[in-house]
Amino acid sequence: MDIIKLGILGLGRIGKIHLETICTKIEGVKVIAAMNPSIEGRSFADRYGIPLVTDNAMAVLHHPEIDAVLICSPTNTHSDYVIEAAHAGKAIFCEKPIDLSLNKVRETLQIVSNANVPLMIAFNQRFDPNFATIKEGITAGKLGRLYTVHITSRDPSPPPVSYIKQSGGLFIDMTIHDFDMARYIVDAEVVEVYAKGYNLIDPEIGIAGDIDTGIILLTFDNEVTVIIENSRKASYGYDQRLEVFGSLGMMKAENPIKNDCTFFDKKGAHLPRHLDFFMDRYTMSYQKEIEAFIHALKNKQPMPINGEDGLKAMIIAQAANISVKENRPVKIDEILIIPGSLPH
Amino acid sequence: MDIIKLGILGLGRIGKIHLETICTKIEGVKVIAAMNPSIEGRSFADRYGIPLVTDNAMAVLHHPEIDAVLICSPTNTHSDYVIEAAHAGKAIFCEKPIDLSLNKVRETLQIVSNANVPLMIAFNQRFDPNFATIKEGITAGKLGRLYTVHITSRDPSPPPVSYIKQSGGLFIDMTIHDFDMARYIVDAEVVEVYAKGYNLIDPEIGIAGDIDTGIILLTFDNEVTVIIENSRKASYGYDQRLEVFGSLGMMKAENPIKNDCTFFDKKGAHLPRHLDFFMDRYTMSYQKEIEAFIHALKNKQPMPINGEDGLKAMIIAQAANISVKENRPVKIDEILIIPGSLPH
């Protein structure tokens, strides 16, 4: 398996990013098939000279030369494609979440497990240079025993209400990245969730049955507490920060800013804005997550983020949803005992 | 009432700060009597040429020339001195808390109210230049509607366990400043408290029945959430930060550092430590709180922080204590209905 041969399903926003990254920045891989229902997505693929560009997912999933597939299509197709890829014996890179239904996620993971194919869930933020630096600091023991973690995650503006309606809700759609980050940073398991949710930004979001502001406390089995602050709208730009407090010190990651110029006038000192779009902020993380997938494949190592990680983040999200609804701390065990489709 | 004449009771750490501040930095006041049980405190007062230096509290509280008293003695004397001062018709500046018993606080405030004397509770942090700047920004409308507030408050190291045993516990002793700050910043009332408490720093603190790490969510009647992170020990120094997020922007106060020098070497850039002792950090706030008291007295204006403010911070603390014990959100109304001495 010298050159890894890839197929990609879905050429929307994230599929295009992955395709471009792979074709221009990653060595030792070749995309040999790409699927997208619309012509627009397929013509994007044509720029990179992909041998097979099609609207037929099966043609990619069962392509005899392909080693691995990247599933970047809409969420409601994920589990079907994952199952089909597993049956075809392909390694799988799947955008989060596998499905909005916990039961379906469980069933899908069972099939992947039976097929014994590698599966990576694409929580790209683990590969962000800022957050990765903090993780390295923790692993190196610079912080000692962890006490509390604070994650701030605010979007520059909410997505369309039509999107929100089918998103699974704030915790599944947006906070899920923070739930995964919390598990990654603390390196332990959540035992209890307490969450508050509000509709403060746009009344239409509330009418659609969702919240736009969330505050979540995660209690881990090692007594670490993670606090997450979420908002669908930060007027000052995309806000993605992390702060970790431990017995030997504290480490925090601020938002990367557009340039390093400060202007001083009568009113004070003025710095430019943050990188305020996720594709500017997380450009590097997308590249590094693909590299990590390829590296694990080539070296037959375990995937850095597996199906269990995807499942656990969803379980936390479900606990958070129940917590908001019932205004009480919810044990993770409750969710494990009463599986079912996610309340929405 | 041209020159305000003051008496001071208690010349421990905070009493000495107030006495020195008043004698060297504040115009239009004169300390004419000071009480301390020990000789050491009284000899400190002698440096400033105070006419009456005594170990007799009554001589100060009922001194015919005195307009106002500063009560800086141990907590268990506060309510008695406040009541005596109220009977003597003196204006009162009292260190927090008035008492560890909620009932006793209520009774004391009733007496003050009946005597119709001004009473200021000394929550000095309201006068810290950083926090005051944020308050000004909010008042000026720079942040728009508030959404969430995050208070980080960590001590450089825990007090002796002997002190902790009689302190009333973390929430009464330390977080009470943050509860008041939350009310000050949000300018609304708390309706619910959810708190987690841990003993992570020193097992002796747990044996003494207290916690050393707290995470508290305050829900306000205007849907603002305040998150407080407390620890008795931050290895990197006294950590007192505030961040406020609203519809128009975000404002945060970092810790003041010792100087403005950065050293760049092969490993990166290195800045000095924070001001890591509360007396360095809050020097200016002590001066400004005294000035505010004197200003209100001279101009016959309401006290900037009154007895109700002191009581409300204690009620929040009691709710937090119950929340930790019972692991559930506690409504403030519950505390109002079931008054009693604070659980300890």
Next chain:
Amino acid sequence: MDIIKLGILGLGRIGKIHLETICTKIEGVKVIAAMNPSIEGRSFADRYGIPLVTDNAMAVLHHPEIDAVLICSPTNTHSDYVIEAAHAGKAIFCEKPIDLSLNKVRETLQIVSNANVPLMIAFNQRFDPNFATIKEGITAGKLGRLYTVHITSRDPSPPPVSYIKQSGGLFIDMTIHDFDMARYIVDAEVVEVYAKGYNLIDPEIGIAGDIDTGIILLTFDNEVTVIIENSRKASYGYDQRLEVFGSLGMMKAENPIKNDCTFFDKKGAHLPRHLDFFMDRYTMSYQKEIEAFIHALKNKQPMPINGEDGLKAMIIAQAANISVKENRPVKIDEILIIPGSLPH
């Protein structure tokens, strides 16, 4: 001229950067020929599917389909290639300097002028996002009338002495970027140069007849003074800063750092290093300078940096060399009157 067709000469460090940038990031251009004497460079070009990859410069310079050439070969080939390209009627993008001899630069520019072909000199730092932001601030009038400018430019470590020997000296090789930046920022002409030069870093550099530390004062015809600090070695990493002081304010660009994480411990706060290699620091500037060249070609606009700009930076460098040697301020007019090869 829909798609601009390019030839590239020289595939060393900078040639490779330009080739990769053009092939992966720039729309509306196509590299159809590439020349490099060594196989290593040519095999790099093969990765991008360039139709003609050759060791024959003439085959590129006179290629009938080519609109423009990028001259990225060693300095001693620049003027010959520029002249040949001018005769062939190609637009020219040339790395700095055109030649180490001022006379030869003048002759070459005369030929380019007679041939009436566009020529851009590649002072990439003008396109650095930090410096470009300061330029925009000045142009927008935010600084008012300029008073002084301070440029800090320090390399992480000196090049090999063998390179230094044929480099033309510190001012021609390194400071020339700062001379151009000074002219770009001040938007006026230098009338006088005073420079001090020292050999402090490595005695071998002194033995080779060069300096490794330079301090230069440029006096402009509008009374602005530019101070340049140069060193061949900054132990803390590549240091490229700019500060501009004017009647309405001050603007400064700090070095971009590797990530946005700060670690706080007992000793203080620690930030990561700067981007300490010019290819990390100036990645974006290389892309933007190529875009500017292509944009000017497509829109038949004047080149953003022309031959005169290249010549003037060299004249300043020559004045600086004389100033160090004779320890006196040197008028630019002196150099204009006594042209000749650069003293070294």
Next chain:
Amino acid sequence: MDIIKLGILGLGRIGKIHLETICTKIEGVKVIAAMNPSIEGRSFADRYGIPLVTDNAMAVLHHPEIDAVLICSPTNTHSDYVIEAAHAGKAIFCEKPIDLSLNKVRETLQIVSNANVPLMIAFNQRFDPNFATIKEGITAGKLGRLYTVHITSRDPSPPPVSYIKQSGGLFIDMTIHDFDMARYIVDAEVVEVYAKGYNLIDPEIGIAGDIDTGIILLTFDNEVTVIIENSRKASYGYDQRLEVFGSLGMMKAENPIKNDCTFFDKKGAHLPRHLDFFMDRYTMSYQKEIEAFIHALKNKQPMPINGEDGLKAMIIAQAANISVKENRPVKIDEILIIPGSLPH
């Protein structure tokens, strides 16, 4: 000599600062006499209960109980008071400069030397916490061998032209602090000065024969170069920075700012102004310089800044004046050979 007994001459702006500092913050000293020609200054002294408050300088200089005098009167009285104090055998703390005439400074220092009394020249900036931290870093070897130093020193706005006329000029009046700082930081002697001076801020300053903008290069006998940037007016506030570059690293001191709050909105991040008045910025340095004087007296140690230091800063200033006038580097030796009153 348990309690040092002080007399103070001159209760203008700086005299008041010293008097207040000594009376409220410094242990082991007592001011027993104060002289000021005007009632306003004397009534200030009365607040502190000084036993002798007079308009008679001789009564202070020859007061039998006094150990040391602080000379804070106008510059044209300095040398007379210093000489008188030397004859009276008093230790002397004198504001800079001793006189505007170099010859007179030399004569005065000779008399002080003959009288064998301690003399400290009050270059307060050496005691600024920022600059002192950099000095400590250098002394501790953190920077290795020094290469270049950059001092930025800009006032928020120029003094009245009437003041400027008798000030001795920019270099004597303002830059003299930077000349002393340069010598303090480099810990070597200046051998050559090159300076440029401009009248850019206010034409009236030019009409009065002075400059308002200065750029000075100091060459030290150890090949360190110090660059000083001076302006009489920085619209963004008092600007006092220092940057030192050496073989092992770089250290820089930024301006202290008013608080630690940042406001983030659509336009970016906004910080407050610098401390923009010298008395806010240098408060601590005034206290520390008095403490250093008292400490040296009590311990019979050499003064931290002596008469030679004052003289040398003036000699550099004179060289700078000649350099601007003649537009050439001026050797310090030239000034030593041709003593005389300062050109102005």
